[in-house]
Amino acid sequence: MDSIRNICIIAHVDHGKTTLVDFMLRQAGTFKQHQAVEDRVMDSMDLERERGITIMAKNTSLIYGDTKINIVDTPGHSDFGGEVERIIGMADGALLLVDAAEGPLPQTRFVLQKALRQGLKIILVINKVDRKECEGGQRIKEVIDQAFDLFIELGASDEQADFAIVYACAREGWCTLNFDDIPAMVSKEKTGTLEPLFKLILDRVPSPKILEGNDFKLLVSNLSYSDYVGRLAVGRVNCGLVKQGDRLTRIGKNNTKEGFNVSSLMTFQGLQQVAVAELKAGDIGLIAGIEDIEIGDTVSNNPDTVPLPRIEVEQPTLGMLFSVNNSPYSGQDGEPLQSRKLRDRLLREVRQNVALRFEETSQPDVFRVLGRGELQFSILIEQMRREGKEFMVGRPTVLFTKGDDGQMLEPFERVHLDLPSTATGGVTSLFQERKAVMLSYDAQTLSNRVRLVFEIPTRGLLGVRSKYLSATRGEGLMSTEFSGYKPFKGDIVHRVNGAIVADRNGDVTEYALRNLEDRGIYFLQPGIKVYEGMIVGESNKDAELNVNIVREKKLTNMRASHLEALVHLQGVRAMTLEDCIEWIDEDEWIEVTPKTIRMRKKVLACNQRSVHRSDRLAENRG
Ligand SMILES: Nc1nc2c(ncn2[C@@H]2O[C@H](COP(=O)(O)OP(=O)(O)OP(=O)(O)O)[C@@H](O)[C@H]2O)c(=O)[nH]1
Numbered sequence: 343m344d345s346i347r348n349i350c351i352i353a354h355v356d357h358g359k360t361t362l363v364d365f366m367l368r369q370a371g372t373f374k375q376h377q378a379v380e381d382r383v384m385d386s387m388d389l390e391r392e393r394g395i396t397i398m399a400k401n402t403s404l405i406y407g408d409t410k411i412n413i414v415d416t417p418g419h420s421d422f423g424g425e426v427e428r429i430i431g432m433a434d435g436a437l438l439l440v441d442a443a444e445g446p447l448p449q450t451r452f453v454l455q456k457a458l459r460q461g462l463k464i465i466l467v468i469n470k471v472d473r474k475e476c477e478g479g480q481r482i483k484e485v486i487d488q489a490f491d492l493f494i495e496l497g498a499s500d501e502q503a504d505f506a507i508v509y510a511c512a513r514e515g516w517c518t519l520n521f522d523d524i525p526a527m528v529s530k531e532k533t534g535t536l537e538p539l540f541k542l543i544l545d546r547v548p549s550p551k552i553l554e555g556n557d558f559k560l561l562v563s564n565l566s567y568s569d570y571v572g573r574l575a576v577g578r579v580n581c582g583l584v585k586q587g588d589r590l591t592r593i594g595k596n597n598t599k600e601g602f603n604v605s606s607l608m609t610f611q612g613l614q615q616v617a618v619a620e621l622k623a624g625d626i627g628l629i630a631g632i633e634d635i636e637i638g639d640t641v642s643n644n645p646d647t648v649p650l651p652r653i654e655v656e657q658p659t660l661g662m663l664f665s666v667n668n669s670p671y672s673g674q675d676g677e678p679l680q681s682r683k684l685r686d687r688l689l690r691e692v693r694q695n696v697a698l699r700f701e702e703t704s705q706p707d708v709f710r711v712l713g714r715g716e717l718q719f720s721i722l723i724e725q726m727r728r729e730g731k732e733f734m735v736g737r738p739t740v741l742f743t744k745g746d747d748g749q750m751l752e753p754f755e756r757v758h759l760d761l762p763s764t765a766t767g768g769v770t771s772l773f774q775e776r777k778a779v780m781l782s783y784d785a786q787t788l789s790n791r792v793r794l795v796f797e798i799p800t801r802g803l804l805g806v807r808s809k810y811l812s813a814t815r816g817e818g819l820m821s822t823e824f825s826g827y828k829p830f831k832g833d834i835v836h837r838v839n840g841a842i843v844a845d846r847n848g849d850v851t852e853y854a855l856r857n858l859e860d861r862g863i864y865f866l867q868p869g870i871k872v873y874e875g876m877i878v879g880e881s882n883k884d885a886e887l888n889v890n891i892v893r894e895k896k897l898t899n900m901r902a903s904h905l906e907a908l909v910h911l912q913g914v915r916a917m918t919l920e921d922c923i924e925w926i927d928e929d930e931w932i933e934v935t936p937k938t939i940r941m942r943k944k945v946l947a948c949n950q951r952s953v954h955r956s957d958r959l960a961e962n963r964g
């Protein structure tokens with residue numbers, strides 16, 4: 343196979359990338375006849391399937407005619423933008439998907455900007471043309487105009503701005519180059535396939551650029567692992583050729599060098615990785631033979647070669663503390679990670695994920711992970727939890743920097759909201775309370791929705807998601823984009839209400855819950871084991887409340903207790919990991935075990951903690 347095309351698929355979250363890859367693989371005959379293939383087969387991680395989103399960029403390939411098309415599917419959620427940044431160098435072209443009804447959204451801009459800078463040839467795929475909003479074609483035309491404006495605004499070269507457009511319904515596996523054909527294809531009078539898209543890829547995307555020189559060079563863009571051959575470095579061969587058994591050198595950060603023998607070479611074929619005897623310039627493949635290798639390293643047969651430029655990704659804006667679990671019930675559900683193991687586990691993650699950083703803190707059993715968003719952290723936590731580990735995490739905090747004149751700067755975000763117009767008032771005050779400034783207001787009269795854009799300190803965004811969803815009764819959409827560091831905007835109240843905290847160890851009783859019912863909302867049911875300092879609910883007031891939640895009723899009247907069991911408990915709210923991350927304050931921890939998620943005060947003993955919120959905040963600042 344001499345002819346190769348390397349493309350990546352990029353878009354805002356949910357615009358249909360993984361679905362499109364499914365049909366491309368199917369129609370290229372990648373799967374055996376009658377082979378049962380799941381939907382969105384590239385979303386192979388458990389967490390991806392459960393959440394219906396892509397988290398990690400993944401490679402695949404298909405054969406079309408005489409050409410091998412290497413494809414990288416990428417995540418569209420902004421928290422995983424680092425995945426797009428790291429893989430983009432493997433491709434020469436990109437399919438930019440844009441939802442035909444939603445149009446370009448913040449992450450469309452982010453990924454397009456990265457692709458243009460890298461000089462990729464772009465094909466615009468207007469996807470989901472079957473959506474009701476697109477009837478009549480007017481909306482599709484608007485979306486194309488918006489996409490074109492975006493190309494210009496981002497400084498596309500003339501050649502890049504002369505992009506081809508494909509209209510697609512990825513979910514049904516067809517596309518067309520002809521705008522006028524859309525209605526007939528949506529109504530199924532005409533049928534189609536992805537054939538026009540395949541042709542366009544061969545036509546428009548250039549063959550892989552091959553660097554001059556005789557040295558073999560590959561830039562490590564991803565890491566993988568196989569039970570048979572161990573650690574695998576994934577990348578595109580920029581020049582030269584490598585064979586099984588060759589002696590190579592890894593050139594790492596600060597020009598560190600380490601030699602190794604190639605124990606195995608592979609390429610992607612459909613969903614598999616298959617062994618090959620050699621890898622040629624232009625192809626994307628995997629190299630085994632070295633355990634300690636990092637994304638961004640260059641692998642070459644010449645130890646003295648000039649390494650390829652390391653992959654640069656945007657800096658993290660958020661930090662989260664990870665601590666050894668020192669809670670009273672530590673070790674009852676899983677493996678409590680001791681300091682060294684926790685450190686190793688986090689370091690391993692950071693090596694595989696270029697968008698994360700690792701920092702020591704002044705405490706030997708607490709570490710800080712730096713990243714891009716709350717979802718990114720919660721995915722890491724969830725993964726570690728599924729490995730059977732126990733540990734604690736703190737509230738995400740933003741990373742401040744200092745300006746040239748010594749002024750304190752903090753990260754800001756542009757947040758794009760799309761919501762029912764009836765919720766506009768509530769949502770506007772929710773964001774303004776958090777120091778957001780409205781940049782635009784756009785009423786969509788047909789659908790009774792509005793689109794609002796705010797600029798807001800990243801601090802103000804933390805914990806806003808669930809409040810936004812309840813203000814819009816679950817019908818609000820929200821996406822964000824980092825807009826840079828600006829002067830500190832002053833204090834933002836994160837959570838007005840105090841916590842309700844257990845004042846002793848024991849099992850929660852229904853009797854106690856009922857007696858305390860009017861004091862706030864509770865996060866747990868009768869029968870759950872609690873300890874002193876564990877958070878059991880949210881108080882109605884701003885002061886903190888220590889309660890005896892394990893009190894037993896003296897059984898004097900059997901009839902009354904029988905009746906009681908029939909009354910449903912009011913005000914119990916189950917908290918997911920993400921809810922907890924949004925909810926907690928800086929003097930609190932989330933205790934994560936394979937079986938449960940608990941929240942607790944950092945200081946457990948009631949008599950060593952102030953219940954006044956102002957004191958708590960002051961302590962934290964100090
Ligand atoms: N109506 C319609 N829905 C589609 C089409 N293509 C995809 N979808 C739906 O859009 C949703 C998101 O699809 P995905 O393929 O997971 O989107 P994605 O871009 O890979 O999402 P992330 O990787 O999480 O950013 C799914 O529910 C799909 O069924 C289409 O052509 N028309």
Ligand SMILES: [Mg+2]
Pocket residue numbers: 359360361385395396415416417418
């Ligand atoms: Mg996807």
